[in-house]
Amino acid sequence: MAGTGVFSELIDGDTFRFYSDGQWKRSASGQSLPVINPTTRRTQYNISACTREEVDQMFVSAKEAQRAWARVPLWKRAGALHKVAALLRQHKDVIAECLVKEIAKPAADSKTEVIRSADFVDYTAEEGIRILSEGKLLLPDSFPGNERNKLCLSSRVPLGVVLAIPPFNYPVNLSVSKLAPALIAGNAVVVKPPTQGAVAALHMIHCFHLAGFPKGLVSAITVNVSELGDILTTHPAVNCISFTGGNTGIAIAKRAGMIPLQMELGGKDACIVLDDADLDLAAANIVKGGFSYSGQRCTAVKVVLAMDSIADSLVEKVNAKIAKLSVGAPETDADITPVVSENSANFIESLVMDAKQRGAKLWQEYRREGNLIFPLLIDQVRPEMRIAWEEPFGPVVPVIRIRTIEEGVHHCNSSRYALQGCVFTNSIHRALIVSDAMETGTIQINSAPARGPDHFPFQGFRDSGIGSQGITNSIGMMTKVKSTVINMPVSSYTMG
Ligand SMILES: NC(=O)C1=CN([C@@H]2O[C@H](COP(=O)(O)OP(=O)(O)OC[C@H]3O[C@@H](n4cnc5c(N)ncnc54)[C@H](OP(=O)(O)O)[C@@H]3O)[C@@H](O)[C@H]2O)C=CC1
Ligand SMILES: O=C(O)[C@H](O)COP(=O)(O)O
Numbered sequence: 167m168a169g170t171g172v173f174s175e176l177i178d179g180d181t182f183r184f185y186s187d188g189q190w191k192r193s194a195s196g197q198s199l200p201v202i203n204p205t206t207r208r209t210q211y212n213i214s215a216c217t218r219e220e221v222d223q224m225f226v227s228a229k230e231a232q233r234a235w236a237r238v239p240l241w242k243r244a245g246a247l248h249k250v251a252a253l254l255r256q257h258k259d260v261i262a263e264c265l266v267k268e269i270a271k272p273a274a275d276s277k278t279e280v281i282r283s284a285d286f287v288d289y290t291a292e293e294g295i296r297i298l299s300e301g302k303l304l305l306p307d308s309f310p311g312n313e314r315n316k317l318c319l320s321s322r323v324p325l326g327v328v329l330a331i332p333p334f335n336y337p338v339n340l341s342v343s344k345l346a347p348a349l350i351a352g353n354a355v356v357v358k359p360p361t362q363g364a365v366a367a368l369h370m371i372h373c374f375h376l377a378g379f380p381k382g383l384v385s386a387i388t389v390n391v392s393e394l395g396d397i398l399t400t401h402p403a404v405n406c407i408s409f410t411g412g413n414t415g416i417a418i419a420k421r422a423g424m425i426p427l428q429m430e431l432g433g434k435d436a437c438i439v440l441d442d443a444d445l446d447l448a449a450a451n452i453v454k455g456g457f458s459y460s461g462q463r464c465t466a467v468k469v470v471l472a473m474d475s476i477a478d479s480l481v482e483k484v485n486a487k488i489a490k491l492s493v494g495a496p497e498t499d500a501d502i503t504p505v506v507s508e509n510s511a512n513f514i515e516s517l518v519m520d521a522k523q524r525g526a527k528l529w530q531e532y533r534r535e536g537n538l539i540f541p542l543l544i545d546q547v548r549p550e551m552r553i554a555w556e557e558p559f560g561p562v563v564p565v566i567r568i569r570t571i572e573e574g575v576h577h578c579n580s581s582r583y584a585l586q587g588c589v590f591t592n593s594i595h596r597a598l599i600v601s602d603a604m605e606t607g608t609i610q611i612n613s614a615p616a617r618g619p620d621h622f623p624f625q626g627f628r629d630s631g632i633g634s635q636g637i638t639n640s641i642g643m644m645t646k647v648k649s650t651v652i653n654m655p656v657s658s659y660t661m662g
Contacts, residue, residue, distance in 0.1 A: 168211065168264050168365055172257070172376065176368055181212040184388050185371050186220065187227045188381025193220060199361055199390060204270040204504040204537045205495050211268070211365045213388040218397055220387065224356055225403035227382030228327045232354035235383050236324050240298055243350050244291035249377035251291075254284040254342075257373065261338060264366035269334055270496045270503040270537075271459060283342040283370070286620050286637070293621065293637050294350030298322060298645075313657040322645035324352035325426060326405030329398060331418075333411040334506050335462045337363025338370045343620065344408040344428075345374070345384065347640035353406070357386045358398055360411075362506050364388050396421070406644065410464075419632060428643045429632040430624070433464045433585030434557050435615040438574045438600060439472045439480055443590035447612060449483035451588070455614025456563040457491060457541050460502050465586050465615040468557050469547075470565045471574035477567045481545055484563075485529050488541050504537035505560050511537045514560035517553045518542065521564065524551050555581060571596070575603045584627035586615035607631070 169177035175190045176182055181198045183190040193214035203210035235243070254261070262276035271279065301321035306312040330344035337360050348355045359367035371386040389398065399407060399418045408428040409415045415431045437455065439448045455467035472480050494500035505511050511534060518532055526544050533540040539560055547554050547564040554566060554577075568574045578587055588610040589600040601609040607625040610616070617624045617635075625634035633643050 168260060168267075168369065171260075173260065173369055173372055176372060181214060182365055182368055182388075184214045184216050184220070185368065185375065185384075185386040186224045186382075187385070188375070191220075193217060199388065201268050201362060201364060202507065203267050204362075204506050207508065207536055213361065213364045213368075216387050216389050216394070218394060221389070221394060221397055221401065224385045224387055225327060225401055228354040228356055228385060229403055231380050231382030232324070232326055232352070235349075235354060235380060236352040238352075240295060240350075243352070244295050246377055246379060247287050247291040247346055247350060250346075250373050251284040251287040253373035253376050254280055254287065254370065257369065258284075261366050261369045264369060265338065265363070266496045268365055269337065269363050269506055272496045272499045272501070272503055274499050275459060276496070279336060279339050280370075282618075282620070283339045286339065286342055287346045289621060290346035290350055290637050290641070294347070294641055297638060297641060298351060307657075314659050315654050315657040317652045317654075318649050319652070320647050320649040322351070322642070323648045325644060325646055326353060327403055328353045328355045328406045328408055328644060329401070329404045330355050330357045331399075331407070331409040331411065332357070332360060332363075332367070334360040334362040335459065335464075336410075337367045340410045341367050341370060343635065343640065347637065348406075348408070348644045349379075349384070351641055351644045353644055354383050355385075356404075357384070358391075359386060359388060361388070408640075408643075413629070415631075416629060426643060426646075427632050428635065428640070430464065430635060431626060431629060431631050432557050432583055433466075433615075433626065433630055434468045434555065434581045434583040435465055435585055436574070436578045436581075436587045437467045437470045437614070438571070438578070438587070438589045439470065439476065440571065440589065440591040440593075440596060440600075441473045441475045442592045442596070443476065444592060444612070445476060445480050445483055448590040449480060449487055451590070451612075451614040452484050452563065453487040453491070455588070455616075457488070457502060457561050460505055460539070460561045461563070462505060462559050465617055466559075467563060467588070467614055469554065469577075470563060471568050471577055472565055473571075473574075474567050474569055477565070481529070481543065481565060484543055488530065488543060491541050493538065493540055502538070502541050502561050505539060506537070508537060510559060511539060514539055514558045514562055517556060517558050518544065518562060521547060521551045521553045524548070526551060526553075526564070549577070557583070571600060575600060579603075579605050582629040585630040586610065588613060588615055
């Protein structure tokens with residue numbers, strides 16, 4: 167159970183503490199924030215509403231700890247991360263239970279999130295050892311006018327303090343995907359967990375504590391973002407922001423100033439199905455891609471663009487699979503579980519009603535019980551409907567019928583979002599032409615969009631993000647290049 171056993175110091179009465187300076191603390195504010203269980207719609211946990219002073223103190227500790235951590239040998243940093251991975255595996259059940267209660271993630275997927283996070287940490291430790299131990303030697307005489315009289319040595323150095331802000335849908339995995347690359351590279355990290363998912367994230371943070379990370383190097387602060395969000399993201403001690411979430415990220419990026427940003431924002435991932443596609447394969451991927459975790463993935467299939475000639479049979483196959491999805495509570499491992507909040511359910515409903523009123527065809531009866539929305543395929547969607555462009559982040563997939571490939575590509579490239587997309591066809595040439603034409607971070611050929619495997623580059627264009635993730639790229643983004651140039655009085659040519 168949450169807050170028991172080795173996790174008992176996380177809780178004080180009915181409120182979870184925050185983690186600062188290597189200790190679990192109750193906020194001086196005496197205030198808390200509720201974490202609402204999406205299934206019961208009742209308060210499941212309370213977390214501390216920290217104060218501005220507590221934010222400031224956390225950054226002071228982080229700065230100090232980072233200076234010492236940057237001097238810890240790489241192999242020791244890697245060793246500490248391997249300990250965290252082992253602890254995450256050891257405590258996967260309790261962390262997964264929090265995910266079930268806080269974000270209604272199905273029980274099996276919740277465990278998978280924790281295991282995937284442990285694997286991520288192990289891989290990052292190993293990748294860090296490989297790539298951070300390599301620097302570059304540059305010779306000057308390749309550039310006109312130069313002799314070989316200087317040597318440039320460049321390597322990657324830490325940025326300082328990284329502010330990590332993950333979203334509700336992967337509160338553990340999208341925390342460690344910021345923490346591990348930052349730490350292996352010699353940075354300190356302050357995590358601001360999502361309110362829904364905070365308790366799972368705090369348990370994950372405790373694994374860093376149990377692994378013996380130096381005090382102040384890793385901290386977790388829970389705040390009311392409407393009061394302290396700006397204070398955090400514009401804090402002068404922050405040297406990098408790694409944010410995953412919705413459009414809030416755009417406002418954060420505009421205010422951030424001269425620091426590196428890694429922003430993974432919304433998506434409207436399109437699935438283009440051409441007339442020569444394997445329709446069983448396409449239908450299976452539309453259902454898996456559109457409805458896993460009830461569509462609450464940035465990489466969910468959020469619009470299907472089907473060529474007219476195959477659209478009827480594709481829709482029929484997708485509907486047959488939707489009929490087999492189980493709907494219910496996350497504890498029972500149902501395929502479709504309640505969406506994260508009432509606000510989210512209301513928003514999804516507004517998109518469905520807008521499409522219905524404008525003449526779209528709903529293949530299933532629209533059903534909602536509390537935050538539980540039953541899976542829905544919305545056909546005959548046209549560009550004037552909101553659902554053609556907005557991301558529902560729920561178990562609702564729109565279908566737009568297209569006459570030409572160009573029409574499909576044009577729709578994708580007109581979207582403000584450009585995270586991933588996919589194309590189904592039996593012709594690799596057509597697939598590559600579509601992939602080249604789509605101005606999108608990643609295109610999957612004959613499979614639904616997905617972030618993993620986690621060392622693959624993962625990036626969004628336009629309003630979907632800044633920078634690139636994936637283990638190797640994240641380590642790169644959490645460091646900067648530093649050069650030392652050795653100037654010599656005379657030129658020296660090897661063997662010359
Ligand atoms: N591209 C990607 O990799 C991903 C993108 N997403 C996108 O995220 C959205 C859903 O996730 P959701 O969690 O609702 O996204 P939000 O943007 O609402 O929140 C993301 C995080 O930002 C915090 N936050 C909100 N406002 C502020 C602020 N003013 N200052 C600082 N922090 C703030 C939230 O805290 P709090 O919870 O306390 O509000 C949360 O921790 C969707 O649009 C989805 O597409 C999601 C996952 C991955
Ligand atoms: O937050 C998200 O939705 C992800 O980054 C997508 O990850 P997934 O493709 O592994 O679900």
